[in-house]
Amino acid sequence: MPPERQPDLPGEAPAAEPAPHYHGHRARLRARFRETGGQGMPDYEILELLLALAIPRRDVKPLAKDLLARFGSFANVIAAPLDQLETRDGMGEVAAIALKTVREGALRLLAADVMQKPVIASWSALLDYCRARLSREAREETRVLFLDRKNVLIADEAHGKGTVDQSPLYIREVVKRALDLAASAVILVHNHPSGDPTPSRADIEMTRDLDKALKAVGINLHDHLVIGRQAHASFKSLGLL
Template structure:
């Protein structure tokens, strides 16, 4: 009887699995400080609207998507310090954008996609309306399209008899300081489009010149 009891006891203990000691749970990693800032900025945009945010914060919101794991405030402020306004940041060429710290090729490319989208939207807002009724809108559109072009352009906005935009075309592209203009080609194109008025736009490195059928405006 004693022998059987010993065997039963050995059998029992041999079948009991050895459980490892529970590992201590690692302390939760602290979230980077910029994540809380991003949440607060999104909440302000959602509750108060875009007018409640200065340009650098709107640019920060945009950069959130383009730079997901970093503080984007320094890059946003650096872009505005370099180029001046939000429109000019989006209008800047890729090579100049990449000269700003924190802006690599991928981010510069994505900013140009955003710029193209904004330009298309601005064009849609102007198209079919009385262009001359809003010089501020017209200047903003032309500035976003041309302000940081590396070469001079001669651009023409063709209008109908109601001053509504028929077409917006780059008629000539020149060098860094010279753009040829051929009045015969301008008139020919205006006749082809049945335009009754035109706005001529010519860019310079530091300014934008607009000449209309009966106005001249430098900005």
């Protein structure tokens, strides 16, 4: 049995409680991050550092490893749906939102490389951004990229979020928004949660309808990109536009 704690003497300050064992571990992690900028640190340690900011009074190493086991990678963890994160044992709303904030920050860094730039000159960066934004989404989402007369990207907007295999797109709303922005061209982007970017028959028919509606008001449909988990498909490259 552990020795019985002696009562404090009158006028004597209570004995300090020992620091939890994980405090030293966190300090070492922070020191390593300062030295390396995080390079070379495994995913679970980066996740630990993030979770420790949101959950300061608990050892979060087991939670970090549990999240990686559940979702498969650091990228998959921060891209997971908010409700799936916050209902995980040990998480909660604050920690889940902290992780989603990291993802949004990463997306904004990628977006900074493509916004207000000609899409032709930054096509690779644009694809990286589209993949980061959509490839891990569990439901189909359609985004519309609006370009000016110099093919500079002036706006990126969500125009439909649906189920695992379809996302509604209201052609009239896209045309109206393009006119409001004085856009000269549009790029349509949507994801296939199945992972296969091959355009479906419905994708092809909807694209033709949109192309016709945009051309009627003098706006060009530059391309339609379908984003899968590991690859993408371009309607222009496939000869579908």
